[in-house]
Amino acid sequence: xxxxxxxxxxxxxxxxxxxxxxxxxxxxxxxxxxxxxxxxxxxxxxxxxxxxxxxxxxxxxxxxxxxxxxxxxxxxxxxxxxxxxxxxxxxxxxxxxxxxxxxxxxxxxxxxxxxxxxxxxxxxxxxxxxxxxxxxxxxxxxxxxxxxxxxxxxxxxxxxxxxxxxxxxxxxxxxxxxxxxxxxxxxxxxxxxxxxxxxxxxxxxxxxxxxxxxxxxxxxxxxxxxxxxxxxxxxxxxxxxxxxxxxxxxxxxxxxxxxxxxxxxxxxxxxxxxxxxxxxxxxxxxxxxxxxxxxxxxxxxxxxxxxxxxxxxxxxxxxxxxxxxxxxxxxxxxxxxxxxxxxxxxxxxxxxxx
Numbered sequence: 001x002x003x004x005x006x007x008x009x010x011x012x013x014x015x016x017x018x019x020x021x022x023x024x025x026x027x028x029x030x031x032x033x034x035x036x037x038x039x040x041x042x043x044x045x046x047x048x049x050x051x052x053x054x055x056x057x058x059x060x061x062x063x064x065x066x067x068x069x070x071x072x073x074x075x076x077x078x079x080x081x082x083x084x085x086x087x088x089x090x091x092x093x094x095x096x097x098x099x100x101x102x103x104x105x106x107x108x109x110x111x112x113x114x115x116x117x118x119x120x121x122x123x124x125x126x127x128x129x130x131x132x133x134x135x136x137x138x139x140x141x142x143x144x145x146x147x148x149x150x151x152x153x154x155x156x157x158x159x160x161x162x163x164x165x166x167x168x169x170x171x172x173x174x175x176x177x178x179x180x181x182x183x184x185x186x187x188x189x190x191x192x193x194x195x196x197x198x199x200x201x202x203x204x205x206x207x208x209x210x211x212x213x214x215x216x217x218x219x220x221x222x223x224x225x226x227x228x229x230x231x232x233x234x235x236x237x238x239x240x241x242x243x244x245x246x247x248x249x250x251x252x253x254x255x256x257x258x259x260x261x262x263x264x265x266x267x268x269x270x271x272x273x274x275x276x277x278x279x280x281x282x283x284x285x286x287x288x289x290x291x292x293x294x295x296x297x298x299x300x301x302x303x304x305x306x307x308x309x310x311x312x313x314x315x316x317x318x319x320x321x322x323x324x325x326x327x328x329x330x331x332x333x334x335x336x337x338x339x340x341x342x343x344x345x346x347x348x349x350x351x352x353x354x
């Protein structure tokens with residue numbers, strides 16, 4: 001065993017148990033090595049997929065502590081440098097593991113973190129498909145409420161959703177995955193972002209989770225495969241649109257690409273989601289673009305946060321309830337404060353258009 005990328009050095013046998021039980025382990029070894037032995041809590045990915053950006057589709061939030069293991073030092077060094085630049089931390093370093101005997105001594109306790117049994121093709125696929133990411137907390141909080149409205153007939157099936165400032169696509173893709181309570185109800189999610197690189201990552205994330213995706217107004221970037229063997233396809237679709245957050249612009253582009261979605265949003269959206277993005281100028285447009293019975297769900301930093309440092313980029317307490325309240329034809333369903341891990345207060349807001 002060789003550890004690099006950390007000043008901690010090689011951990012002792014007892015420390016390895018604790019580290020592995022508490023850490024996210026990404027395994028970049030070839031599949032034949034993984035089939036011989038593997039960590040029980042690992043996530044496995046081919047190096048070629050990782051190099052193409054697919055590694056970002058399974059990782060937790062930036063700032064998380066992870067361990068990357070492999071049997072090729074060049075591969076691991078490249079991975080370490082790439083992830084370090086993106087804000088991931090390696091307090092326990094990168095582990096170069098030629099074999100099981102270099103990791104941990106045998107014994108009954110080892111079986112709690114190490115598996116040596118042969119795995120089937122389905123189990124192999126499951127290792128690749130396991131993900132650590134989750135959507136914004138306002139999606140997790142509001143989607144069960146929206147699902148209840150669908151069940152009671154207040155909302156129609158084949159919903160359309162707009163994700164403003166979509167970034168790498170976690171909040172656009174998750175609603176269409178098997179983990180979402182609205183996976184059978186949302187037909188299309190329009191992911192709007194001004195950065196092409198981020199939307200390309202969103203496309204990779206969609207592919208890795210079996211979610212169909214298309215580009216608004218153009219063909220997908222070259223040299224990107226949209227098929228992942230063994231991953232079942234989901235019924236909904238993500239439409240990737242590059243542009244500024246102007247509702248008129250997004251509707252024009254969706255209309256132009258209506259033939260690329262099974263249930264295109266023709267007049268408006270049933271859900272508008274915004275997370276960690278604030279542009280007060282588009283509040284009136286969000287109100288107008290929502291269909292009757294539709295929901296606006298918003299998650300952003302509140303006054304009292306130490307970042308962003310520009311106070312104009314912080315929401316005031318109660319501000320969203322005024323902007324999307326009864327005076328504008330909305331019923332506020334959720335208006336809570338969530339203090340995230342670093343101590344910053346954030347909004348958990350959901351309102352329904354009457």
